[in-house]
Amino acid sequence: GGELGLVATPIGNLGDLSQRAAEYLKASDAIACEDSRITIRLLQHLGIKKPLLSYHDHNADEMRPKLIDRVTRGEKIALVSDAGTPLISDPGFKLVREMAAQGLRVTALPGPSAPVMALILSGLPTDRFLFLGFLDAKSAARRSELEEVAALRASLILFETAPRLVTALSDLRAVLGDRPAAVARELTKMFEEVRRGSLQELLDHYTQAGPPKGEIVIVIGPPLADAGPSADTLDDALRKALRAMR
Numbered sequence: 001g002g003e004l005g006l007v008a009t010p011i012g013n014l015g016d017l018s019q020r021a022a023e024y025l026k027a028s029d030a031i032a033c034e035d036s037r038i039t040i041r042l043l044q045h046l047g048i049k050k051p052l053l054s055y056h057d058h059n060a061d062e063m064r065p066k067l068i069d070r071v072t073r074g075e076k077i078a079l080v081s082d083a084g085t086p087l088i089s090d091p092g093f094k095l096v097r098e099m100a101a102q103g104l105r106v107t108a109l110p111g112p113s114a115p116v117m118a119l120i121l122s123g124l125p126t127d128r129f130l131f132l133g134f135l136d137a138k139s140a141a142r143r144s145e146l147e148e149v150a151a152l153r154a155s156l157i158l159f160e161t162a163p164r165l166v167t168a169l170s171d172l173r174a175v176l177g178d179r180p181a182a183v184a185r186e187l188t189k190m191f192e193e194v195r196r197g198s199l200q201e202l203l204d205h206y207t208q209a210g211p212p213k214g215e216i217v218i219v220i221g222p223p224l225a226d227a228g229p230s231a232d233t234l235d236d237a238l239r240k241a242l243r244a245m246r
């Protein structure tokens with residue numbers, strides 16, 4: 001019968017594609033992907049050729065019924081993203097939801113994922129974590145997103161672009177306080193780097209050094225047990241108290 005396979009692909013180092021993932025791609029009838037140029041490069045490395053179907057944020061609603069129809073007719077379809085694990089800040093969740101609702105078979109070929117790799121290298125607690133994906137690009141919206149999760153006793157994982165790293169660290173520092181954190185860059189690649197320090201230390205470093213190159217994951221530790229409220233939280237409380245006194 002037909003099947004959808006969610007196939008994790010490398011996040012930089014081609015050696016990280018699992019043997020089972022490679023065999024699944026070879027055995028599939030077609031591969032749904034985001035950017036066909038990137039997927040073609042991976043398939044060339046594996047020495048295979050497959051029909052590619054594009055499935056990305058802008059055509060997903062239109063493509064979903066077509067993919068479901070293929071699987072219903074007995075085809076084996078692989079879903080890959082440009083890098084890492086599909087559905088993790090990448091397309092695919094609605095496809096899985098609909099296929100599952102229709103009783104179609106869905107499986108996964110697990111593998112690399114930048115947020116999990118960054119977390120385990122961060123040296124921060126791994127027992128409870130919250131993945132936030134990309135925060136809003138605008139500072140005010142980003143701060144209110146962070147306020148929503150500031151009190152959670154969990155490590156936080158988020159993606160950021162290199163040009164926005166310094167302003168992001170400054171917002172994190174202001175809203176979450178000076179927690180231990182890590183900036184993970186270029187994971188699995190030649191210039192892999194994990195810089196660990198408090199948010200203030202990281203902010204000072206990247207303010208001095210300028211934005212680093214490459215792809216970035218930020219990990220922040222849970223609130224410090226004995227830390228008081230952050231300066232912003234105190235400001236808020238003070239403003240509210242003053243308003244109440246008027």
Ligand code: SAM
Nearest residue numbers: 011012084085088089113114159186187215216
């Ligand atoms: N689905 C992917 C995964 O499982 O890793 C994540 C896709 S998301 C659209 C892309 C973001 O992941 C990048 O902007 C970057 O923040 C992070 N990322 C991907 N590859 C990375 C790497 N090699 N090193 C550090 N961060 C990476």
